[in-house]
Amino acid sequence: MSIMSTEETEWVRAQQSAEFVELKRRLRRFVFPMTAAFLLWYLLYVLLADYAHGFMATPLVGNINVGLALGLLQFASTFLITFLYVRHADRHIDPLAAKIRQDLEGDDR
Amino acid sequence: MTAAHVTAAETGLTGLTGLPGLTAQTAETAGSNAWLNVAIFGAFVAVTLVVVFRASRDTRTASDYYAAGRAFTGAQNGIAISGDYLSAASFLGIAGAIAVYGYDGFLYSIGFLVAWLVALLLVAELLRNTGKYTMGDVLSFRMRQRPVRAAAATSTLAVSFFYLLAQMAGAGGLVALLLGIESKVGQALVIAVVGALMILYVLIGGMKGTTWVQIIKAVLLISGAAVMTAWVLGKYGMNLSTLLGAAVENSPKAGEKVLEPGLQYGATEVTKLDFLSLAVALVLGTAGLPHILMRFYTVPTAREARRSVVWAIVLIGVFYLFTLVLGYGAAALVGPAEILAAPGKANSAAPLLAAALGGPILLGFIAAVAFATILAVVAGLTITASASFAHDIYANVIKRGAADDKDAEVRVARITAVVIGGVAIVGGIVANGQNIAFLVALAFAVAASANLPTILYSLFWKRFNTAGALWSIYGGLTVCVLLIVFSPAVSGRPSAMFPNADFDLFPLQNPGLVSIPVSFLLGWLGTVLSKPGDAAKHAEMEVRALTGAGSEKATAH
Numbered sequence: 149m150s151i152m153s154t155e156e157t158e159w160v161r162a163q164q165s166a167e168f169v170e171l172k173r174r175l176r177r178f179v180f181p182m183t184a185a186f187l188l189w190y191l192l193y194v195l196l197a198d199y200a201h202g203f204m205a206t207p208l209v210g211n212i213n214v215g216l217a218l219g220l221l222q223f224a225s226t227f228l229i230t231f232l233y234v235r236h237a238d239r240h241i242d243p244l245a246a247k248i249r250q251d252l253e254g255d256d257r
Numbered sequence: 258m259t260a261a262h263v264t265a266a267e268t269g270l271t272g273l274t275g276l277p278g279l280t281a282q283t284a285e286t287a288g289s290n291a292w293l294n295v296a297i298f299g300a301f302v303a304v305t306l307v308v309v310f311r312a313s314r315d316t317r318t319a320s321d322y323y324a325a326g327r328a329f330t331g332a333q334n335g336i337a338i339s340g341d342y343l344s345a346a347s348f349l350g351i352a353g354a355i356a357v358y359g360y361d362g363f364l365y366s367i368g369f370l371v372a373w374l375v376a377l378l379l380v381a382e383l384l385r386n387t388g389k390y391t392m393g394d395v396l397s398f399r400m401r402q403r404p405v406r407a408a409a410a411t412s413t414l415a416v417s418f419f420y421l422l423a424q425m426a427g428a429g430g431l432v433a434l435l436l437g438i439e440s441k442v443g444q445a446l447v448i449a450v451v452g453a454l455m456i457l458y459v460l461i462g463g464m465k466g467t468t469w470v471q472i473i474k475a476v477l478l479i480s481g482a483a484v485m486t487a488w489v490l491g492k493y494g495m496n497l498s499t500l501l502g503a504a505v506e507n508s509p510k511a512g513e514k515v516l517e518p519g520l521q522y523g524a525t526e527v528t529k530l531d532f533l534s535l536a537v538a539l540v541l542g543t544a545g546l547p548h549i550l551m552r553f554y555t556v557p558t559a560r561e562a563r564r565s566v567v568w569a570i571v572l573i574g575v576f577y578l579f580t581l582v583l584g585y586g587a588a589a590l591v592g593p594a595e596i597l598a599a600p601g602k603a604n605s606a607a608p609l610l611a612a613a614l615g616g617p618i619l620l621g622f623i624a625a626v627a628f629a630t631i632l633a634v635v636a637g638l639t640i641t642a643s644a645s646f647a648h649d650i651y652a653n654v655i656k657r658g659a660a661d662d663k664d665a666e667v668r669v670a671r672i673t674a675v676v677i678g679g680v681a682i683v684g685g686i687v688a689n690g691q692n693i694a695f696l697v698a699l700a701f702a703v704a705a706s707a708n709l710p711t712i713l714y715s716l717f718w719k720r721f722n723t724a725g726a727l728w729s730i731y732g733g734l735t736v737c738v739l740l741i742v743f744s745p746a747v748s749g750r751p752s753a754m755f756p757n758a759d760f761d762l763f764p765l766q767n768p769g770l771v772s773i774p775v776s777f778l779l780g781w782l783g784t785v786l787s788k789p790g791d792a793a794k795h796a797e798m799e800v801r802a803l804t805g806a807g808s809e810k811a812t813a814h
Contacts, residue, residue, distance in 0.1 A: 159797035162806075171803055179378040187540070190371050194536040197364060197518035198529050204360075205517040210498030211505070215360055215518055222367045223574055229374055230570050237563060245804045252806040 162252055171244045178236050186229055193218055291436045293617055297625040302454065305473055305629075309458055309466035320809075322667045323390040323644045324554040325465035327811040331561035333472060335568020338552050340471030342369075342543075342569065343478055343576055344420075344634040345427035345604075346697035349627055351577070352610070353603030355584020357593045359508070359515025361522050362584055364532070365698070366577035368539025373573065375709075376544040377566045382559035383716050383802040384550060389809050391641075392550050392708060393649035396715055396730075399794035400723040403654045408730040410649040412707035413547040415734055417642035417677070418684065419703055420548070421635060423696035425451065425685020428631045430604045430693075435624045439600060445686045451628075452682035455635040459643070459674045467636045468555060474626070474633040479572060481626045482579040485607075488614050489586035500582065503589035515588060531765045535698055538769025542701025545708030548641040557811035586610055604693060635681065643673035688754060698767055699741055706733035706772040710780045716802060721780070722790035728783030733776025740768030 162168055196204055197215060204215030320326055329337070347369065354362030388394035393409035425448050432438055432447040458470055493499040505513055514520045522532035543549060553562045587596060587606040590613045599605040611623035647670035688696060710729045714721040740763045741747065747754050749761030765771075784790075801807050 157793075159800050160793055162800045163796040168800060168803070172799070175803060183375070183378055186371065186374050190367075190536075190540055193367070194364070194533060197360075198522070198532050198536075201517055201519045201523060205513075210496075211501035211516060212498050213516055216363075216501075216516070219360075219363055219367055222371060223578065226371055226374060226570065227574060230377060230567055233378060234563065234567055242560060248800075249804040249806045252800070252804065 158252075162248065165248075167244065167248055171241065171248060174240050174244070178233065178240075182229060182233065186225065189225060190222065193222055293621045294435045294624050297621045298628050301473075301477075301625050301629045302632075305458070305470045306461075308469045308473065309462035312466040312469050313461045313463065319390070319648075319667055321465065322463040322670065323551075323640075323648065324809075325463070325468050327555060327557050327809060329468060329555045331556055331564025332568055333468070334552060334556045334561070334565035336475045336572065337468045337471040337555075338549065338565055338569040339479070339572040339576070340475030340630075340633055341548055341552060341637045342573055343475065343630065344693075344697065345424055345431070345627060345631045346693045347573075347576070347580065348478060348482070348630060349427055349431065349604040349607055350693040350695070350697065351580045352583045352587060353596065353606040354521070355581060356587035356591070356596055356606035356610075357603045358521035359504075359511060359585075359588070360518045361520050361532070363581060364518070364536060365539065366580055368536050369543070370570070370574050370577055372540045372543035373566065373570045375541065376549070377563070377570065379716070380544045380550070380712060381553050381562045381566045384712070385553045385556070385559045385562040386805045386808045387716075387798055387802045388554060390551065390554055390648050391645045392547050392712070393645060393653070396711055396726055397653075398715070398798045399791055400715070400726050403657070405723060405726050405730075406649040406653050408727055409708075409711075410645045410654075412703070412730050412734050413645040413649075414642050414677075415707065415738065416545070416547055416700055416704045417638045417645075418680065419700035420546070420697060421638050421677070421681040422684045422688045423693045423700060424631045424635045424638070425681050426688040426696060427604060427693040428628070429685060429689035430600065430602065431608070431624065431627055431631070434600050434605045434608055435620075435628075437600075441689070444689055448685045448689065449682050451632060451635070452678045452685070455632055455639060455681075456675055456678035458632070458636040459639045459678075460671050464551075464555060464640055464644075467633075467640050470633045470636060474629045475572070477626045478630055479576055479579075481623055482576060482583065485586075485611060485614060485619075485623070486579040486582045489582050489590070489610070492590070497582070500585055500589060504585040507589050507592045510593065515585075527764050530770065531767060534702075534765050534767040534770035537773060538698060538702035538705050538767050541705035541709055541769070541773055542698075543704075545704035545712060546701070547645060547704070547708070548637045550708075550712075551641045551644065554809070559805050559808070583607055583610060590614070639674050639677050639681070640670075642677050643670040646670070646673040695746070695766070699746070702741070702767055702769040702772060703734065703737050705769055706737035706776045709773075710777045714780050714784070715798075718784075719792070719795050719799075720789045721784050722787055724787040725780045725782075725784030729776050729780030732779035732783075733772055736775050737768050737772035740765070740772055744768065 204213065206214045208214060208217055351362055351365050354365060384395055387398055392413060393406040396409045397405040428451045429444040429448050432444055438444055438447065458467060490500065493503060501516055504515055508515050511520055522528045556562050556565055587610040591609045596603060596606045596609055599609060608620055608624050612620040647666050651669045652666045707730050710733060711726045714725060743760060743762040744766050745753060745761040746766045748758040
C-alpha cells in the first residue's frame with residue numbers, strides 16, 4: 149500500500165493525538181505492572197509448592213497449613229486484582245475511551 | 258505399594274487396578290439406579306433442546322449463528338463463560354485429583370483461576386473491539402489475511418481437538434460409573450450418543466442456543482456443587498480443619514501427605530519439572546482458548562466483555578473453592594482406594610461423594626449435571642471450531658473474502674460441526690479412561706503455545722508482522738504437539754494412551770515449559786528477521802482496540 153487512504157491517515161492522526169496517547173498510557177501503566185505482579189506471585193507459589201514441601205507443610209491452625217493458606221491467598225489476590233482493575237477502568241479508562249470514540253465516529257457520519 | 262511408589266508411577270493419574278470387591282460393589286450401587294440417572298439426564302436434554310429450538314428461531318445471519326447477534330449481557334455471557342470453562346475437567350477431574358492426590362490437585366484449580374487475570378487485563382476487551390467472530394479476525398487485522406487466517410484456524414482446530422478429547426474421555430468414564438456399563442464397546446456407544454446430541458445442539462441452536470445451554474448448565478453445576486459443599490462441611494461442623502483431618506484419616510496410604518504438595522508431582526526432579534510445566538501451561542492457556550475467546554464476541558461492547566470476565570472470575574473462583582471441599586470430602590467420606598477402584602477411577606470421586614451423601618437421587622442429579630457439563634462444553638468447542646473453519650478457511654482463504662453469500666458460510670460451518678463431532682467421537686473412544694484434568698491441561702499447553710504469543714504480540718507490539726505470526730503459531734503448535742506425541746502420556750508406560758508402544762523420548766508429560774517460550778521466541782525472531790508490519794494498519798487496530806471505535810455492534814431483532 150503506497151498511498152494511504154484518508155481513512156487510514158485518520159486512524160494515524162487519532163493514534164498520535166494527545167488524548168489517545170494518554171489513554172494508552174493509563175491502560176498500560178495499570179495492566180503491565182499488574183500482570184508482572186500476579187505472574188510473579190503465582191510463580192513464587194508454584195515454586196514453593198514444588199520445591200519447599202516442608203515449608204508448605206508447616207501447620208498454622210489445626211490441619212490448615214501454610215500451603216493451603218497460600219493457595220487460598222491466590223484466590224484472594226485474584227479477586228482483589230479483578231476488583232482493582234474494574235475500578236481503574238471505570239474511573240480512568242472508560243470515560244476517555246468513550247470521548248475519543250465519539251469524536252472518531254462522529255466524524256464518520 | 259508405598260504412596261511414593263504410586264505417585265511416581267502414576268503421574269498420568271490413571272492406572273491402579275483396584276480391589277475387585279470394591280469395583281463390584283460400586284458398579285452395583287450405580288447400576289441399580291441406572292434408570293433414575295437416565296431419567297434425570299433425559300430431562301436435562303429435553304429442557305435444553307426446547308430452549309435451543311426457541312433460541313434458533315432468531316438465528317438468521319452469520320452474526321446470529323457465530324456470535325448470537327452480540328446481544329447477550331455481560332452477566333449472561335459471564336455465566337455462559339463459566340459454563341464453558343467449568344468443564345468435566347474442573348468438576349470431575351479436580352475433585353478426583355484432590356481426593357486421590359490431595360494438595361497437588363488443588364494446583365489445577367489455582368492455575369485455572371489465576372489464568373483469568375491474563376484474559377481480563379490483556380485480552381478480553383481489546384479482542385472484542387477488533388474482531389468479528391474468531392481469533393483469526395484479530396490476528397489477521399494487520400497481517401496478510403490468508404496465511405494468518407489459515408494458521409489461526411489450524412491452531413483453533415488443534416486446541417479444540419485436544420479439549421474435545423478430554424471431554425469425550427470424561428463422558429466414557431462417567432457413563433461407566435452411572436449406568437454400570439463396563440465394556441469398552443458399550444462405553445464407546447455412549448460416547449457416540451453424546452457426540453450426536455452435541456451436534457444436534459450446535460446445528461439447531463448456533464451460538465445462541467449453545468450459550469443458553471451453557472447458562473442452564475452453569476447454574477445447575479454451581480448450585481449442585483454448592484449444596485454438596487454445604488453438606489460435606491455440615492458433616493464436619495462447618496470446620497475445614499476437621500474435614501482435612503478426616504481426609505487424612507481415611508487416606509491410609511498417603512496419610513498426612515494429602516495436605517502437602519508433592520504427593521503426585523514431588524517424587525523425582527523430572528516430576529517436579531512436570532509440575533512447573535503444568536503450572537505455566539495452565540496460567541497462560543486460558544487466554545488462548547478459542548472457545549473462550551469467541552465468547553467475547555457475543556456481547557455488544559468491550560465494557561460488557563469486561564463485565565462478563567468479572568462474572569466468570571467470581572463464579573469460577575467460588576466453584577473451585579467448592580471443589581477443594583468436595584475433593585477432600587470425597588477422600589474423607591468415600592476414600593481414595595474405593596475411588597480408584599471405581600469404573601471411572603479418579604474421575605468418579607464427585608459422583609461417589611454424591612452417592613455417599615444423598616444416595617441415588619443426589620448421585621443421579623450430580624451425574625446428570627456432570628454429563629450435561631460435558632455435553633455443553635463439547636457443543637461450545639464444536640461451534641468454535643466450525644466457525645473458525647467456515648469463517649477463516651472457507652470464507653476468507655478459499656473464497657478470498659469474496660463470497661458475500663453468508664448462508665453458504667453458515668452452511669459450511671454446520672457441515673464442519675458434523676465432521677468435528679465425528680472426529681471427537683473417535684478421539685474420545687481412544688482416550689477413554691485417561692484423567693480428564695490432565696488431558697485438558699494438554700489442551701491448555703497447545704493454546705498457550707500456539708495462540709497466546711501471537712494474540713499478545715498483535716495487540717501490543719507495533720513491529721509484529723505476518724512472518725512473526727506464522728512462525729509463532731505453526732512453530733508453537735508443532736513443537737507442542739510433537740512433545741506431547743513423544744511424551745510419557747502417549748506411550749511407554751501402562752497408564753499411557755498407547756501402553757504397548759514405546760516412543761516416549763521427551764520426559765515431561767506437559768510440554769508447556771518448553772513449547773510456550775519457544776513460541777514467544779519464534780514470534781519475535783520471525784518478526785525481526787522480516788519487514789516491520791504495516792504502521793497505518795497498526796494505528797487503526799490500536800485505536801479501535803482501545804476505544805471501541807468502529808467495532809462490531811449488536812444486531813437488533
